[in-house]
Amino acid sequence: MADAVRIAMFGGTFNPVHVGHLRAAIELREQLALDQVHMIVNREPPHRQVPGVSGQDRFAMLSAAVAPLDGIVADARELEREGPSYTVDTLRSLRDQYGADARLMMVVGVDAFLGLASWRQPDVLFSLAHIVVIQRPGAELVLSDEVAALVDGRKADGIDDLMACTSGCYLPLRLPTPIELSATAIRERLALEQDTRYLLAPEVLSVIAERQLYRQQ
C-alpha cells in the first residue's frame, strides 16, 4: 500500500507573512516529509481585532511569497467563509478533502498554542488532526492547567510515532533555524518607513509597494 498523504495546515493572520513564517513552513515540510503545507490566511481572526489590512491583501502577499516554494500553497478557504475563521471548521474541510487515511497536522507556534483552551471546540481539533507546536524564540512552552489537560496522554514519541496514526497526538518540534521575528515588529518598521528587506520576501515587498499597504493616513 502506498504511504498515506501527509498534510499540514499552518494558519495565521499573516499581517504580513514574514521570513519567520516562511522558513518555518519550509523546514516543517522537510522535517515531517510533508506532501503539502497549506498556509491559510484567516478572514476574521477569532481571538483578536480585525486586522487593518484586508484578507485579500494579506492573501496576495502570502501567494506571492510561496509561489516559488515547492509543496507550500497559499490557501484561501477561510476567506471564502462568513464569520470568524475557526480552525475546527478549516480542519474539517481539509479532512474532507484528503480523506480519513491522511496524516493531517495543525501547526502552530508556541505563543498561539498556549491559548488553545480558549479556541472553539479544542477537544474536537484532536479528532481531526495532530497538533505540531513549533518553537519560537522568546516564547516558552509552559502549559496552563487547561492546555495540559487537553494534551494529557497525547504526546507523540517523535515523528515516526506521530505518523503512525491519522490524528490525535501532540508534538513539540524544534526547527533547525528559529527566527525571532513578529508581524508586529514588521508593521512598526513599515509605519516608521524603515527598511524591511531580508525580513520580508522580495515578492511581499513588491505587493506592499504595488498595493500601497501599511501607509500612514
Ligand SMILES: Nc1ncnc2c1ncn2[C@@H]1O[C@H](COP(=O)(O)OP(=O)(O)OP(=O)(O)O)[C@@H](O)[C@H]1O
Ligand atoms: N518567527 C516565528 N517563528 C515561528 N512561528 C511563528 C513565527 N511568527 C509567527 N509564528 C507562528 O505563525 C502563526 C501565525 O502567526 P501570525 O500571523 O500571528 O504572526 P505573528 O508574527 O505572531 O503576528 P503578530 O505580531 O501580528 O501577532 C502562529 O502559529 C505563530 O505562532
Ligand SMILES: O=C(O)c1ccc[n+]([C@@H]2O[C@H](COP(=O)([O-])O)[C@@H](O)[C@H]2O)c1
Ligand atoms: O479556532 C479558534 O478558535 C482559533 C482561536 C485563535 C487562533 N486560531 C487560529 O490560530 C492561528 C494562529 O493565529 P494568529 O492570530 O497567531 O495568526 C490562525 O490560523 C488562527 O485563525 C483559531
